[in-house]
Amino acid sequence: MPAAIRFDDVTLGYDRHPAVHHLTGEIEEGSLTALVGPNGGGKSTLLKAVMGTLTPLSGTITLASEPHEIAYLPQAVEIDTGFPISVFDLVSTGLWKRTGLFGGIGPADRKRISGALETVGLNGFELRQIGALSGGQMQRTLFARVLLQDAKLVLLDEPFTAIDEATVRDLVRIVAHWQSEGRTVVTVLHDLDLARTYFPQSILLARECVGWGETKKVLTPDNFHRAKRLSQAPDPNAQLCAREVA
Numbered sequence: 001m002p003a004a005i006r007f008d009d010v011t012l013g014y015d016r017h018p019a020v021h022h023l024t025g026e027i028e029e030g031s032l033t034a035l036v037g038p039n040g041g042g043k044s045t046l047l048k049a050v051m052g053t054l055t056p057l058s059g060t061i062t063l064a065s066e067p068h069e070i071a072y073l074p075q076a077v078e079i080d081t082g083f084p085i086s087v088f089d090l091v092s093t094g095l096w097k098r099t100g101l102f103g104g105i106g107p108a109d110r111k112r113i114s115g116a117l118e119t120v121g122l123n124g125f126e127l128r129q130i131g132a133l134s135g136g137q138m139q140r141t142l143f144a145r146v147l148l149q150d151a152k153l154v155l156l157d158e159p160f161t162a163i164d165e166a167t168v169r170d171l172v173r174i175v176a177h178w179q180s181e182g183r184t185v186v187t188v189l190h191d192l193d194l195a196r197t198y199f200p201q202s203i204l205l206a207r208e209c210v211g212w213g214e215t216k217k218v219l220t221p222d223n224f225h226r227a228k229r230l231s232q233a234p235d236p237n238a239q240l241c242a243r244e245v246a
């Protein structure tokens with residue numbers, strides 16, 4: 001399988017403070033990967049670097065997809081739900097890569113938007129303002145937008161956090177469907193049972209890669225122990241990567 005994403009000795013950080021150290025590996029095209037690890041382990045940072053919104057401090061990230069072929073679902077806390085926009089209009093932004101920012105929405109597009117809303121179980125919510133949605137309904141709305149983006153590479157940052165079991169089940173089914181269509185999906189997760197049940201591949205990240213590969217071989221007590229030690233290690237503000245100064 002060709003690589004959808006290839007990391008070559010990638011170090012990521014902010015203001016030259018490394019947050020993810022020396023990551024090397026490949027995510028295969030068409031794979032379904034859980035990105036797990038302790039708080040502050042660098043999971044969101046890694047997705048931002050794949051999206052191209054964060055430039056690596058060193059190393060290279062090579063993508064098989066063009067930027068417009070990538071869909072990204074941010075963490076709920078990053079979404080301004082006070083923004084005055086309806087469910088329909090938010091979901092329709094998933095078509096921007098095709099319609100352009102100021103392109104009109106025709107009858108075929110309206111049908112696609114309705115279809116996406118139906119798939120996520122939000123029929124009848126078209127005119128609802130996003131500020132009046134529950135957390136689970138908001139996640140369904142964001143999934144509908146990703147559905148419309150029709151992306152080769154789908155990056156999801158904690159899409160299942162703080163939503164009820166029924167919603168998780170529905171959304172996981174959509175993720176599995178994306179994979180069956182040959183898309184590559186990478187999902188940040190905190191629920192390890194979900195990772196074990198639905199995600200064949202995992203990356204365990206705790207500032208550096210602790211494990212990468214088949215989920216049952218990565219999510220082991222030994223690896224969690226090591227991840228815990230790494231995440232508790234002092235020096236979050238180190239000027240240089242420890243390995244570089246060693």
Ligand SMILES: Nc1ncnc2c1ncn2[C@@H]1O[C@H](COP(=O)(O)OP(=O)(O)OP(=O)(O)O)[C@@H](O)[C@H]1O
Pocket residue numbers: 014019037038039040041042043044045046236
């Ligand atoms: N914009 C930023 N500026 C400076 N430091 C940042 C920024 N964003 C993240 N960091 C730092 O980078 C490190 C990794 O953060 P990141 O958000 O990637 O972790 P995470 O694994 O996604 O955590 P969580 O599970 O808590 O969401 C943390 O130490 C964090 O404080």
